[in-house]
Amino acid sequence: MLSTVYRFRTFLGRYWLLLLGGALFTLGSAVLALAQPWPLKVIVDSVLQNKPVKVPGAGLLQDRSRDFILNVAVAAYVVILVAGAVMDYFGTLLMDSTGERLVNDIRGALFSRLQRLSLRFHAEQRSGDLINRVMNDIDRIQDMLVQSFSVLVPNIALLAGMMTIMFLVDWPLTLIALAVSPILFLAAYRYTTRIKGASRRARRKEGLLAARTGEVLGAIRVVQAFTREDEEDRRFNEESSETLAANLEAIRLQAQFSPLIDVLAGLGVAIVLFVGAHQVISGRLSLGLLLVFISYIGSLYKPMRQLSKLSYVTSRGVASAERVAEVLDSEMDITDLPGARPAPKLLGHLQFQDVDFAYQEDLVLKGISLVAEPGRVVALVGPTGAGKSTLVSLIPRFFDPRAGRILVDGEDVRSLQLRSLRSQIALVLQEPILFEGTIYGNIAYGRPEARSQEVFEAAEAALVHEFVERLPNGYETRVGERGVTLSGGERQRISIARAILRDAPILILDEPTSALDPASENLMMEALHRLIRGRTTFVIAHRMSTIRRADEVLVLDHGEIIEQGSHDELVQLPRGLYRSFLQLQVGGGLPSTAPDWPNEATEGPPTLPRLPGTSSAIERS
16 A cells, blocks of 8 residues: 555645644544543542552642542543544544545546547557546545545554553553464455455456446447347346456455454453453452553554454555556657647648558558648548548647658647647547537537637538527537437537637548438538638548549558549549549449539448458558
8 A cells, every 4th residue: 555655645745734734633632542541540449449549640639539539530531532532523524635635636637647648548448447447446546545544544543552551551461462463463464465456356347347338338329229238238247247256255355354353352352351350359450450451452453453444445445546557657659749849820731751650560551651732632542441540640649650750831740749739730520529518619619719709600601500590599509428419410510610610720521421411411511611711631531522622632552652643633544443432432434523512412322332352451540
């Protein structure tokens, strides 16, 4: 646990004053707990047995009546009790509230880190497991820290204080009382190690289960459409059973551990009772002092039991802290390089110079060289896995190339600060991403400081206004998670409005119309025409209606540019891959010229089929 505390020391350092105050109150409570048995000794020895008062600091009670001594002893007990409760209240309040603040800071840092880690990291993780780390693992760290502050500190203080007083009162009897301690600590060590291992397995299984849940619920339409509910139930129950087994193993070990500690502690008390009673009978020890000793022995083993029971919570917390630290310590492979400067207002001149890229070992892009002039439209065409989405992902530095350079207005994109570079790039994806909230908020997402008039103008340009005005709440209509309350075309028009409002000189369109019907596509093409005007645009497309209006078409296959030119130039190549693609769409006939954009109709199926022998390389977008 100490290594965990050290790992999160930067978070602890912010609250050292609160922790110090809580520790002082807790120590005060422990000191008062040590004083509680002494009024009882006075009552038994000096009131009931009429012996001289032998308590440190009780000189005023000498030669006093037994009634007076009784009254003072009872009053002292009440004062000690109330003062201890007050100290305990403030100590617990400061410690527990600090624990809550710590966990809140750690959760915020974890979420912030996850947002800034590269797409490469997220491609290798399961979102459900990451959510489990942000929520469940953080909660277990909270349990560990809060209980550590409220249980560990006071009980260690009690142990140290009681053992000191017991040695001063009767060191031989103290040694007898501690005879079972080595066995107790050995048992604590062995069980704690086994509980920690079981807790690690349980946390790992819970992460996999959360990932499975998120995966199935995110694809619920597919699950229901293919009637796979029973199969998903079976897979979920299998993983849930494995998680249950790991948790039950940790609980079983804890259930064994606690009674074992209780039995060992009881044996210690029995030994002290036996030896102490004989000493009282022989006159070597007063009855009041024996009662104090018995009280301390009970109190001595109580913190030991609480500390032993803390091992389960601590083991779970340490396992969760390791999972959280794994994310916090993950390498930020896409960051501002030393000396990076803010990007000026970009014109949009883009150049790739012999760019290679690989996700693992196999190259996904090989020797890519191209130039995109400001305000021009470049279409990327090719079979699935050719590297189209990877290529455009290098422009906003979602990834960095393995070799070569990408220049914007003559400067390497890595020489510009990441935030300032991305602020001048807008994206419209094939699957429009909307957030739970209002339509207005989703349009303004990329530029929240925009004036309302600008938001409405962007909505009008993207043809959003025509369907929003039919909604009861207009732009304040809430769209639900991922925009499920809207049609695909409506969601896509909102994403285009968002890009228009962004007003960025560089635009990336990743198959924005591939999933739309012809009527929706006609509307979308008109909105896209307004968006593209005057911007350097890269568009990944499979439909001829999108491709043929580009100023230049790049045909990719196996990560290489194999054909390059305008639509009219490429269709003239008799054995070209581009010509083959278009022939598949239109059934053999090819138009030699392209109509004005927006087009009047959409030809062919929504996506291009794969040609025999084309690449199947993995492409992540």
